[in-house]
Amino acid sequence: MNIEIDRNSGFCFGVVKAIEIAEKELKKSNSLYCLGDIVHNDAEVKRLKKKGLKTISHNEFKTLKNTKVLLRAHGEPPETYEIAKQNNIELIDASCPIVLNLQKKIDKAYHDFSSAEGQIVIFGKEGHAEVIGLLGHTGNRGIVISEEKDLDKIDFSKPINIFSQTTKSRNSYHNIIEKIKERMLKEVGNDEINFIINDSTCRAVSNRDVFLKDFAKIHDIIIFVSGRKSSNGKVLYEVCKNQNDRSYFVSETEELRKEWFKESDSVGICGATSTPTWLMKKVKNAIENL
Ligand code: SF4
CATH class of the missing domain: 3.40.50.11270 (Rossmann fold)
Incomplete structure (x- = not known):
């Protein structure tokens, strides 16, 4: 193996x-x-x-x-x-310098935009620590959206300035932006309302999905190692699962199952931005000992 x-x-x-x-x-x-x-x-x-x-x-x-x-x-x-x-x-x-920089940008956008009755929209997970921090820079007046149904919170007749939580996938951010444009057209009749789009996904995450796609394809089975609370872990695991149906999510070596593996398998071990290398090495040893 x-x-x-x-x-x-x-x-x-x-x-x-x-x-x-x-x-x-x-x-x-x-x-x-x-x-x-x-x-x-x-x-x-x-x-x-x-x-x-x-x-x-x-x-x-x-x-x-x-x-x-x-x-x-x-x-x-x-x-x-x-x-x-x-x-x-x-x-x-x-605090990560990238997050601090994003907080500064949101702070500025909030102050520039409030006089124009604009809305600061944050595409992210409600209650996530980073989102709580970002929201704090809008005096907690920003609108958090994570899926299409949340778009009802937005007033499409007023300017929109959108940012993404750093760990969101670029794809899902792009999709929600397209949905906003559709709603603008539908509800206001045009998409010429001031709609400012900020590319605030972190490259440490967005580039990883590109590499992971290839990694998941070249192996017979993928063991994805991550904490269950990691948003980025969930996103990257989905990337693997979409490429390789035999992708399994584990947080600890105890979760590995012997029946997942075949003697001739090529096994790929990968993880989230919050997964320590020592844990992936531990998983590798545990698979060898199964
Ligand atoms: S994923 Fe890592 S590098 Fe990127 S913003 Fe978050 S903490 Fe910073």
Whole structure:
């Protein structure tokens, strides 16, 4: 049996940077709070927990004073920075620079657009940490859409400025934009309303689906390794499944099933931007031992 780990899978640079910052801090103090899971991967969260990283919720964060808290790659709304200031919390900001840049753009668009009664639309997953952060930069007045039925929230007679959550697939973003144009035509009679489209999907994700398509095609069976909470994991797993019907999603080695494999199979192991390489290697060893 030939087993290959995809060279393009694994942590994106935003997550690598956040983990490096956490580990550097933990070396100094052996204990650090992190606001929310540092990465959507339970195995990696457990590894860092052993080193002293303690995940806290936003409610717990509000009760803390005079301490240090790490902000993960997803970014935070302005409110988090205000609470930290009031409670004398030192923030170790590991927000991904791409997300920070997007927050700045949304902030500017919101201020420019509000005088024109325009709407800031965010294509993303309601309640996702990154989306909460982005929404915070619209004074929580932005409109979050994730599927066609959510388009009813938009007033098509008013200007629209749309952004995407960084981890959304470029394809699904393109499709929803086309649906918006159709609704404009249908409801206003033309598509000349001021409709600003911002290409804000992250290339660390959008390029991966291109590489993954080929990777999934050249192997008989694909083992996709990811945490179940990872949005990007769900998107990339679908890419594999569409190319290779024998694609399986696992979070831990215990989920592997012997009956999935044949002796002559060529096996491809890949994962999300939040999947650690050490976990993919562990999966490879586990398959060899099945
Ligand atoms: S997926 Fe892109 S935007 Fe998100 S953390 Fe990784 S590098 Fe940053």
